[in-house]
Amino acid sequence: MSDSDINSPDSIFGRAKIGEPGGEAPFFGASTFMRRPYERRLDNVDIAVLGVPFDLAVCNRPGTRFGPRAIRQASRDISSWSRQYPWGFNPFDYLRIVDYGDVIYRYGNAAEMVEQTQACVAAILDQGAQTLALGGDHFVSLPILREVARKHGALSLVHFDAHTDTERNDNPYDHGCMFYRAVAEGIVDPDRSVQIGIRTDYDSKRDRFAVIDAATVHRNGIDTTIDNIRQVVAGHKAYLTFDIDALDPAFAPGTGTPVPGGLTSNQALEILRGLDGIDFTGMDIVEVAPDYDHSEITALVAAQLALEYICLRAAPKANAV
Numbered sequence: 001m002s003d004s005d006i007n008s009p010d011s012i013f014g015r016a017k018i019g020e021p022g023g024e025a026p027f028f029g030a031s032t033f034m035r036r037p038y039e040r041r042l043d044n045v046d047i048a049v050l051g052v053p054f055d056l057a058v059c060n061r062p063g064t065r066f067g068p069r070a071i072r073q074a075s076r077d078i079s080s081w082s083r084q085y086p087w088g089f090n091p092f093d094y095l096r097i098v099d100y101g102d103v104i105y106r107y108g109n110a111a112e113m114v115e116q117t118q119a120c121v122a123a124i125l126d127q128g129a130q131t132l133a134l135g136g137d138h139f140v141s142l143p144i145l146r147e148v149a150r151k152h153g154a155l156s157l158v159h160f161d162a163h164t165d166t167e168r169n170d171n172p173y174d175h176g177c178m179f180y181r182a183v184a185e186g187i188v189d190p191d192r193s194v195q196i197g198i199r200t201d202y203d204s205k206r207d208r209f210a211v212i213d214a215a216t217v218h219r220n221g222i223d224t225t226i227d228n229i230r231q232v233v234a235g236h237k238a239y240l241t242f243d244i245d246a247l248d249p250a251f252a253p254g255t256g257t258p259v260p261g262g263l264t265s266n267q268a269l270e271i272l273r274g275l276d277g278i279d280f281t282g283m284d285i286v287e288v289a290p291d292y293d294h295s296e297i298t299a300l301v302a303a304q305l306a307l308e309y310i311c312l313r314a315a316p317k318a319n320a321v
Contacts, residue, residue: 026076032099033072033134034307035079039098042127046095047310050124050133051102052117055289056110057139057175061256067288067299068102068134070254071306074299084311086273091307091314097132100124110173114143121147130313132306135286137256138165141241142178144284148239149187152281156233157182157193160246160268162214162259163200166207175287180207188239194232196225196271197246197263214246214262222267226274233278240275240283240309242268244302252301254293265301272308276315283309 032038033049042048051068058064082090091097103120105112121144124131133144138161149155157179159165167177182188190208199214210232217225245255248262263271288302 026080031069031072031076033303034075034092034097034310036092036097036099038101040100040123042098042100042124042129044096045098045127045129047097047132047313048100048124048129049097049306050100050120050131052113052133052136052140052144052284053102054105054110054113054136054140055256056108056113056137057173058137058256059174059176061289061292063289063291064135064137064256064287066290067136067286067302070288070290070293070296070299071134071285071302072099074296075303075307077296077300078304078307084307087311087315087318089311089314089318091311091318094314094317095310097310113140117143118147122150125151130280131282131284132309133282133284133286134302134306135284135288137175138241138243138286139173139175139178140286141284142182144282145182145187145239146185148281152237154186154189155193155281156236156238157188157190157195157209158229158233158238158240158275158278158280159193159195159209159243160197160241160263161195161243162197162245162262163243163257164195164198164202164207164209164211165243166202166209179209183208189236192233192236194229196229197268199259199261217263217267217271222270222274225271229271229275230278237279237281239281242283242285242305243287244285244298245287247301252298254289254291254298255287256289256292257287265304268301268305269308272305272312276312280309280313
């Protein structure tokens with residue numbers, strides 16, 4: 001069968017073209033995120049997906065260096081849907097998304113990872129696109145935030161996690177202290193930032209972040225959680241960071257520091273869908289460790305969360321039509 005035959009209305013793939021949503025079965029094609037083209041020239045690109053395969057800052061189980069590859073692979077399972085539920089549109093009709101590939105650094109050299117991540121993010125931002133980063137452990141958020149804040153100023157952080165990641169220590173590479181450092185560097189405004197899903201010890205007075213812990217989400221519900229997030233970050237440029245261990249281990253076992261009692265996949269997806277109108281400057285999704293996963297469920301929900309962010313960004317254009 002020729003390409004023209006495959007792309008004909010009578011083919012088994014319907015009317016979509018090869019390489020576009022609805023055009024291929026999940027087991028065809030290269031594993032870029034959502035089958036987007038691999039591209040580093042970002043003319044008229046809205047969002048560039050960037051992998052940061054790094055796990056030298058973990059305090060427990062390693063393996064998140066394989067996270068970007070696992071998320072891309074899992075995204076194949078949802079890339080054939082031409083219309084996204086419950087949005088009712090195909091976000092790729094309204095935004096141009098490319099896969100920028102991975103940050104490359106000498107393995108074992110954390111300082112070079114930081115340098116190269118900042119260089120990649122700066123190059124993406126300078127070309128007018130946003131970053132959607134796939135980690136890697138959560139430390140990778142810090143070099144990303146430095147460059148996003150360099151462009152936009154101090155940011156409101158919308159942070160999904162089991163842990164606040166605001167520990168005080170002198171370790172320059174630690175996935176438990178980078179938001180303490182981000183505040184100290186002036187790139188995150190803690191008084192306009194919120195952490196959702198927390199279920200480890202924290203001191204909100206010391207750290208100044210608004211905290212909506214997991215028990216509060218379960219008790220008060222999705223709509224109240226959305227309203228509370230909006231109240232904290234309203235009118236400010238925000239950055240979205242999602243540690244997959246915000247989810248309960250039943251929904252995301254493939255991570256380094258799982259904590260029982262977390263959010264369900266549906267809670268996380270519904271909360272994210274409710275954040276329309278917030279002026280997001282980028283997103284990362286981190287801490288997917290596929291060696292501890294089962295049937296790709298952690299990688300799959302990570303891919304879906306990333307896709308929800310793309311739909312969130314596309315919604316204003318889709319709703320204007």
